[in-house]
Amino acid sequence: MAQTPRSIATTESRPVRWALTTLALLFIALFLLLPLVSVFTEALRKGFGLYFEALKEPDAWSAIKLTLIAALIAVPLNLSFGLAAAWAIAKFDFKGKSILITLIDLPFSVSPVVAGLIYMLMFGTQGWIGPWLNDHDIKIVFAIPGIVLATVFVTVPFVARELIPLMEAQGSEEEQAALSLGASGWQTFYRVTLPNIKWGLLYGVILANARAMGEFGAVSVVSGHIRGQTNTIPLHVEILYNEYNFVGAFACASILALLALVTLGVKSWVEWRTEQLAARDRANAVDG
Amino acid sequence: MAFKQHSVLPGFNLALGYTLLYLSVIVLIPLAALFFKSAQMPLDAFWHTVTDPRLVASYKLTFGASLLAAVINLFGGLLLAWVLVRYPFPGKRFIDAMVDLPFALPTAVAGISLATIYAPNGWVGQLFAPWDIKIAFTRIGVVIALTFVTLPFVVRTVQPVLEDLEKELEEAAASLGATRGQVFRKVILPTLLPALLTGFALAFARAIGEYGSVIFIAGNMPFVSEITPLMIISKLEQYDYVGATSIAIVMLLVSFALLLVINGLQWWSAKRLGRRK
Numbered sequence: 001m002a003q004t005p006r007s008i009a010t011t012e013s014r015p016v017r018w019a020l021t022t023l024a025l026l027f028i029a030l031f032l033l034l035p036l037v038s039v040f041t042e043a044l045r046k047g048f049g050l051y052f053e054a055l056k057e058p059d060a061w062s063a064i065k066l067t068l069i070a071a072l073i074a075v076p077l078n079l080s081f082g083l084a085a086a087w088a089i090a091k092f093d094f095k096g097k098s099i100l101i102t103l104i105d106l107p108f109s110v111s112p113v114v115a116g117l118i119y120m121l122m123f124g125t126q127g128w129i130g131p132w133l134n135d136h137d138i139k140i141v142f143a144i145p146g147i148v149l150a151t152v153f154v155t156v157p158f159v160a161r162e163l164i165p166l167m168e169a170q171g172s173e174e175e176q177a178a179l180s181l182g183a184s185g186w187q188t189f190y191r192v193t194l195p196n197i198k199w200g201l202l203y204g205v206i207l208a209n210a211r212a213m214g215e216f217g218a219v220s221v222v223s224g225h226i227r228g229q230t231n232t233i234p235l236h237v238e239i240l241y242n243e244y245n246f247v248g249a250f251a252c253a254s255i256l257a258l259l260a261l262v263t264l265g266v267k268s269w270v271e272w273r274t275e276q277l278a279a280r281d282r283a284n285a286v287d288g
Numbered sequence: 289m290a291f292k293q294h295s296v297l298p299g300f301n302l303a304l305g306y307t308l309l310y311l312s313v314i315v316l317i318p319l320a321a322l323f324f325k326s327a328q329m330p331l332d333a334f335w336h337t338v339t340d341p342r343l344v345a346s347y348k349l350t351f352g353a354s355l356l357a358a359v360i361n362l363f364g365g366l367l368l369a370w371v372l373v374r375y376p377f378p379g380k381r382f383i384d385a386m387v388d389l390p391f392a393l394p395t396a397v398a399g400i401s402l403a404t405i406y407a408p409n410g411w412v413g414q415l416f417a418p419w420d421i422k423i424a425f426t427r428i429g430v431v432i433a434l435t436f437v438t439l440p441f442v443v444r445t446v447q448p449v450l451e452d453l454e455k456e457l458e459e460a461a462a463s464l465g466a467t468r469g470q471v472f473r474k475v476i477l478p479t480l481l482p483a484l485l486t487g488f489a490l491a492f493a494r495a496i497g498e499y500g501s502v503i504f505i506a507g508n509m510p511f512v513s514e515i516t517p518l519m520i521i522s523k524l525e526q527y528d529y530v531g532a533t534s535i536a537i538v539m540l541l542v543s544f545a546l547l548l549v550i551n552g553l554q555w556w557s558a559k560r561l562g563r564r565k
Contacts, residue, residue: 017375024371027364032389035401081310088303094292109543111497113517114536118318121325126529128321175297185298214394216500234396241400253397260392268385
């Protein structure tokens with residue numbers, strides 16, 4: 001195809017484009033694809049038989065169960081938080097809003113290890129309310145509640161930060177219309193707000209879930225690493241790896257890698273869906 | 289102005305009340321416990337703990353490696369964003385989705401995978417072994433792991449700005465006789481600068497606190513390849529809660545300072561882009 005002078009002026013020559021694209025793909029291949037592929041090759045190095053054997057092991061099973069429990073509690077909790085925070089921040093004007101937004105993002109700027117530590121200082125034997133908990137025989141750290149708390153902490157911002165800009169952009173005219181037609185507050189929320197934000201909500205939940213199931217640093221501090229009891233999949237991966245059981249470690253890791261791939265797939269699909277809807281809205285706006 | 293402006297929508301008190309209660313219980317009170325714990329400690333004891341030579345070595349490694357990883361991603365991220373926005377190539381949607389892999393792949397999985405690839409007998413490690421260059425279990429390994437986990441930041445901050453960049457500006461510059469290189473340096477780069485710096489700062493901040501992906505590849509040798517978050521863990525393993533708290537305070541102060549810088553950069557970026565419209 002002959003190039004017009006205009007496109008020569010605003011783009012690079014073909015060799016430069018080709019070289020930059022190749023360089024970018026090499027960067028992706030070396031830093032992203034290679035680690036991903038190696039998880040599966042290492043897991044299957046000794047064949048499928050040993051791979052499934054490693055996954056059927058009771059400690060691996062209990063790690064999988066605990067990971068699911070932690071995510072099943074943490075994600076809905078942060079979903080409810082995200083909805084409440086976004087409703088307050090996006091639909092109303094009040095003082096201190098920007099401070100509140102910064103506070104919501106705080107868990108992203110705290111090192112996961114520090115996140116675990118703060119719960120040790122609260123609930124550990126030397127902690128603030130640790131002695132009281134001890135007297136009443138309640139275990140939080142080195143037990144499941146601690147793991148759930150640490151998981152909740154690291155996933156606090158996901159849903160909220162996805163919903164706030166979305167709901168701000170949508171404004172509140174539709175809600176006001178529903179209310180003036182006699183809908184109750186909850187009806188308005190369920191029938192008007194929720195359908196409008198469902199894709200953003202799904203996006204936030206997917207990312208929160210990936211982080212919840214994969215969290216390592218924060219959970220590692222509060223877990224106590226009791227095999228078969230307080231190990232999540234990432235912690236179990238660490239133990240197996242340190243015992244030189246590489247097939248077992250990578251077999252468990254491959255479950256998490258599959259989860260990551262599913263997460264990325266759903267995420268791209270939601271993004272594609274949102275683009276389609278935006279394009280349709282634009283087309284409708286032109287027609288109307 | 290009153291605390292809240294009038295609105296016909298219901299549920300403000302419930303939503304804000306729940307938000308504040310939730311944040312307090314999960315985030316604010318536990319963080320306050322950390323500062324409360326450290327306040328019980330005399331200042332010179334605190335200073336003595338946080339300036340321990342082994343710890344200082346870990347600060348240097350954590351900062352140095354994080355800085356290096358952020359610089360690698362500054363260039364790599366700009367290149368990736370540029371290619372993804374400007375050039376058509378097969379499999380683009382797949383590559384675009386893959387950029388987020390470090391956010392989706394658990395850090396421990398990345399850690400053991402990178403440690404295996406860059407070990408002397410691994411896929412990449414064996415290429416360097418004949419020259420006696422070790423990557424895994426050295427400081428280079430730390431940089432590799434941090435580069436992996438912070439890869440998406442610069443791409444994802446630069447990409448939207450590049451997409452919105454008006455072609456007319458470049459055409460105008462070119463029609464006035466600017467070469468392609470001049471257009472890039474004098475027209476495109478200044479527009480991208482706030483986004484580039486924001487992505488750089490986000491990557492750096494994330495790298496400072498990173499733990500899971502690093503500990504497997506670092507080798508964790510005292511004074512050589514121990515990162516600061518690992519020092520907190522090792523203090524905790526010795527039941528030295530005061531020591532662990534002191535290091536955590538240092539890390540938190542650095543994080544908060546970076547958070548301020550990032551907010552400032554985002555404000556600058558928004559102002560810059562707003563003015564152009």
